Every structure is written in C-alpha cells, then in structure tokens.
Amino acid sequence: MxxxxxxxxxxxxxxxxxxxxxxxxxxxxxxxxxxxxxxxxxxxxxxxxxxxxxxxxxxxxxxxxxxxxxxxxxxxxxDLESVITIGVYINKHIINVGVVNFGGEILYKDKIDLNPKDIYPDILIKKACGLINDVIKNSKIDSSKVIGIGVSLPGIINSKNGEVIFSAPLNWKNIHIAQAIESELNIRTIVDNDVKLKALAESLYGVGKNSGKTALVNFGKGVGSALIINGEIFRGVTNIAGEIGHITIDPNGILCECGRRGCLQTFIVEDNLIEEANKVKKIVDIEEIFEEARMGEDWAVSILERAVTYMCVTINNIVCMYNPDTIVVSGSLVEAYPEILKEVEEKCKTFIWAPLRGTFKILYSELKSQSDIIGPSTLASNTFLSFDI
Structure with missing residues (x-):
C-alpha cells in the first residue's frame, strides 16, 4: 500500500x-x-x-x-533556451528540418529537395539524418539541450512505436522511421501524421490558441483534417481519426492514390486539378489554372469552382462530425492562392447545414508552412520533457 x-x-x-x-x-x-x-x-x-x-x-x-x-x-x-527540440517534416518533394526553442520559435532551419529516387526508405532516412546533423551544427545551439526529434509525414502512423504503417505519397509500408533515426543519431525520436501535428502547432501557437475545440483541414497534395480538444490531439482507436480525404464521394469516380475510387480528395488535390486542366490546355502547375481563371477562361473557372465546392463539402462534413468552435484552413492550395479562401467563406454561408451556421469561425492558418516544423518539435517536447526533481 x-x-x-x-x-x-x-x-x-x-x-x-x-x-x-x-x-x-x-x-x-x-x-x-x-x-x-x-x-x-x-x-x-x-x-x-x-x-x-x-x-x-x-x-x-x-x-x-x-x-x-x-x-x-x-x-x-x-527560459526559452532551456529546452531545444528538432522538428522534421518529410513528404515526397522535400525534407524540412528546424531547431525550435521551448517557446515554439524556430531558431534555425534548412531543407533539401527530393526527387522520386530519393524516397526509398533507406535513402530518405539517411538524407534526413544528414540534414538533422547539419542543422544542429550550423545553428550553433548547445546540443546537450536537445531532448528529442519529432518527425511529421503524411500517412497512417503508429506514434507509439514510431512506425509508418502506410504512406501513399511516399509509397511506404511498415517502416520504423523513429527507431532508424534514433539509432543513427542517438537522439530520442517520435513520429506522427503531418496534419495532426499542424493542428497541434496551430492550436498552441497560431490562430487556434484561444479555441477549446479546433479542427484543422489541409488542402494541397492531399486532403486531411485533425481535431484538437483542449490542447490534445483526438486520435481515434488507431490514430487514423481525421482522414476525411478518403471519405467515398463517388464509388465509380477517379482512382485515388490510396487505391480506391472516388475519394473526396480526388476532387480537390492539385495534381488532379492539373490533370483535368490538361484535357483542355497543356498545364504544368496549379498557378497556370489560377492565371487562366483570372483571365476569364471558362474551363479554368469551372475547375476552381468545383474545387471550392468540394472544399465546402469537406468543411461541412468536419463541422457535422466534430462541432468545433474553430476551423483552421491550411495547406499549399490556400497558402499559395489565398483568394480561394474568400470563395470558400462565401460559399460556406449557404453550404453549411443550417443548425451549424454561425457556431464556428473559419480562420486562415497563421503559421502556414512553419507548422510543419513547430508541430513535430512540440510533440517531441511534450513527449520527452522530463520533470525529474
């Protein structure tokens, strides 16, 4: 006793x-x-x-x-310099690494661009470890104050054992990335889903700071969401809560990168918008679609209007499921083209289910791409900070 x-x-x-x-x-x-x-x-x-x-x-x-x-x-x-963590963001195009102090401020960061041959697990992990070492050295911090590394990437993650169960963008299955980085660098490492960690960063240091129930939705190369309740990530039973991009909208629709047809994100993601535009005109990137729409080209306006419609579908579904007080809209699509957010806000006025109108705020991400580093570093701080006394 x-x-x-x-x-x-x-x-x-x-x-x-x-x-x-x-x-x-x-x-x-x-x-x-x-x-x-x-x-x-x-x-x-x-x-x-x-x-x-x-x-x-x-x-x-x-x-x-x-x-x-x-x-x-x-x-x-x-004491902002008492605890240092390293935030790492990985997708199929980039590795982004930053040194973050105890107040969630990025002290130093660097990145490397990737090509398709770089995303094999062994190659990518080696590149990530090299960049982490370089960032720690070049930042001139006291390395003894680094308590951990947080890694953020798209996919289904077992954050308890550091395993990437499945990442469609990276084409990874059952990769124990946290263990691999920890073994190489001898620094404790934790990994989690990128959208969940963006939401965590935004709720603690961004526009969701005064919200008790923040839902973040991310539009870009994929579509995902996450819910933060009183500073804690809502994970679900297997840490998959929030994968709204894979809700089936049309069982006979476009093939999604997950291998199923008609997922919600197939109507919004940048690559699919570009592919649709190429049926009319040779288009290389999403910027060209926006330029054509600004010039009044009907096909470009139509593509973007449909994307906005399905962005509103996404927000409505999130609000119906979670009933948050704040929706934070983030991701490369709205960061690069903030004018699309005005269209979303206008359409949501009539698109949201009537009982939920006026019950929440739609806000634009304050941290933007910084959340890709601040989110995982915050997770590392929350996980590895010791109160031994």
Missing part, C-alpha cells in the same frame, strides 16, 4: 508541474497570483511548484508590473 501511495503522490506531483508549466507557456509572462486564479490552487502550492520549475531551469522570473495598487508583482516566463 505504501508503494501505491508513493506512486500516486508522484503522479499528482508530475501532473501539477505539467499543469502549471502549461499555464505559464500559454499566458506568458504571468504572475504567481494569476496562476493561482487559473489553476484554482493555493498560493503556497503554486509557489512551491513554480520553485520546482525554476530549479529545473524551465521557468525564470522576468520583469515586474504594477496594477496601481500595492507592490509590484514579479512575472514568470519560460
């Missing part, structure tokens, strides 16, 4: 440390008195926990302020 009681006490202590640290991260800089109100704890308990976080080097005292009554209060902030 004594051992059980000791474990319970340790669990409560660790949870309290994490809770107070999360409050400081979210509200920084903040006074002890404000923490007492938010945490609903006694001033003595808060002071003790803050002292422990300061002993760990995670929190420091900063400037003072006065509300005009009584003595000045000392504010608390993170």
């Amino acid at each position: 004594k051992k059980i009681k000791k474990r319970d006490q340790e669990y409560i202590k660790q949870n309290n440390l994490k809770m107070i640290l999360d409050i400081i991260k979210d509200k920084r800089p903040i006074s002890r008195a404000e923490i007492v109100k938010i945490a609903n704890m006694s001033p003595t308990s808060v002071s003790r926990i803050v002292g422990s976080l300061m002993d760990l080097g995670l929190v420091k005292e900063t400037e003072t302020y006065s509300n005009g009554v009584g003595r000045k209060a000392i504010l608390l902030d993170l």
Whole structure:
C-alpha cells in the first residue's frame, strides 16, 4: 500500500508541474497570483511548484508590473533556451528540418529537395539524418539541450512505436522511421501524421490558441483534417481519426492514390486539378489554372469552382462530425492562392447545414508552412520533457 501511495503522490506531483508549466507557456509572462486564479490552487502550492520549475531551469522570473495598487508583482516566463527540440517534416518533394526553442520559435532551419529516387526508405532516412546533423551544427545551439526529434509525414502512423504503417505519397509500408533515426543519431525520436501535428502547432501557437475545440483541414497534395480538444490531439482507436480525404464521394469516380475510387480528395488535390486542366490546355502547375481563371477562361473557372465546392463539402462534413468552435484552413492550395479562401467563406454561408451556421469561425492558418516544423518539435517536447526533481 505504501508503494501505491508513493506512486500516486508522484503522479499528482508530475501532473501539477505539467499543469502549471502549461499555464505559464500559454499566458506568458504571468504572475504567481494569476496562476493561482487559473489553476484554482493555493498560493503556497503554486509557489512551491513554480520553485520546482525554476530549479529545473524551465521557468525564470522576468520583469515586474504594477496594477496601481500595492507592490509590484514579479512575472514568470519560460527560459526559452532551456529546452531545444528538432522538428522534421518529410513528404515526397522535400525534407524540412528546424531547431525550435521551448517557446515554439524556430531558431534555425534548412531543407533539401527530393526527387522520386530519393524516397526509398533507406535513402530518405539517411538524407534526413544528414540534414538533422547539419542543422544542429550550423545553428550553433548547445546540443546537450536537445531532448528529442519529432518527425511529421503524411500517412497512417503508429506514434507509439514510431512506425509508418502506410504512406501513399511516399509509397511506404511498415517502416520504423523513429527507431532508424534514433539509432543513427542517438537522439530520442517520435513520429506522427503531418496534419495532426499542424493542428497541434496551430492550436498552441497560431490562430487556434484561444479555441477549446479546433479542427484543422489541409488542402494541397492531399486532403486531411485533425481535431484538437483542449490542447490534445483526438486520435481515434488507431490514430487514423481525421482522414476525411478518403471519405467515398463517388464509388465509380477517379482512382485515388490510396487505391480506391472516388475519394473526396480526388476532387480537390492539385495534381488532379492539373490533370483535368490538361484535357483542355497543356498545364504544368496549379498557378497556370489560377492565371487562366483570372483571365476569364471558362474551363479554368469551372475547375476552381468545383474545387471550392468540394472544399465546402469537406468543411461541412468536419463541422457535422466534430462541432468545433474553430476551423483552421491550411495547406499549399490556400497558402499559395489565398483568394480561394474568400470563395470558400462565401460559399460556406449557404453550404453549411443550417443548425451549424454561425457556431464556428473559419480562420486562415497563421503559421502556414512553419507548422510543419513547430508541430513535430512540440510533440517531441511534450513527449520527452522530463520533470525529474
């Protein structure tokens, strides 16, 4: 019984440390008195926990302020350089690596472009490890402060054992990428789905910061979504929740990269829009379709209008399933052509199921491509940060 009681006490202590640290991260800089109100704890308990976080080097005292009554209060902030994580984003075109501090700020980043022969697992992992080493060296950080690496990539991921179960864009199956990187670099590594981690970054550091229930939808080379509830990723039983791009819209439709026909994303993804445009005119990239639409070409306008319609279908489905207070729209399609978001907002006014109209905000990603690095680095920080004291 004594051992059980000791474990319970340790669990409560660790949870309290994490809770107070999360409050400081979210509200920084903040006074002890404000923490007492938010945490609903006694001033003595808060002071003790803050002292422990300061002993760990995670929190420091900063400037003072006065509300005009009584003595000045000392504010608390993170020691931004106390914890460093590495964020890695991989898709079939690029490896993007960044060094991120404890406040979610990218200190240094670099990337390498890929060609199709590079995406074989052994080759790509070797390239990723080389780039990680280069970034750590070139950033001139204290490498002893690096507590972990987070890897973000498209596909079905078992984040518990670091395995890519299936990634259609990379054509990978059952690849233990986290273990491979960890063995090569001797740095603890975790991997997860790219859209889930974009949503995590946006909810903590972007436009979803003040939202209790944020749904992010990503439009680009694929279509995916993720839900963050009070700062936690909603995963489902096997970490596949949010794969809205593979909802079947037309069983006899276009063949999707997943091997099935008529998936929702086949009506929206850039490669399919380009392929459809080539039935009318030789088109190399999505920019040309937008240019033709701006010049009033009916075929280009029609392609983009249909894409907008299915983007609204996607948002409506997400809102019906999850009932979030915020929808964050992200991805290369809207980042490169933000004018399409105005069309989506306008069409959603009538397209969303009536009982749900006005219950949520549609916001544009604030972090944009930075979330590809901040998301996995945040996962690494959340996973590997130790509260041993």
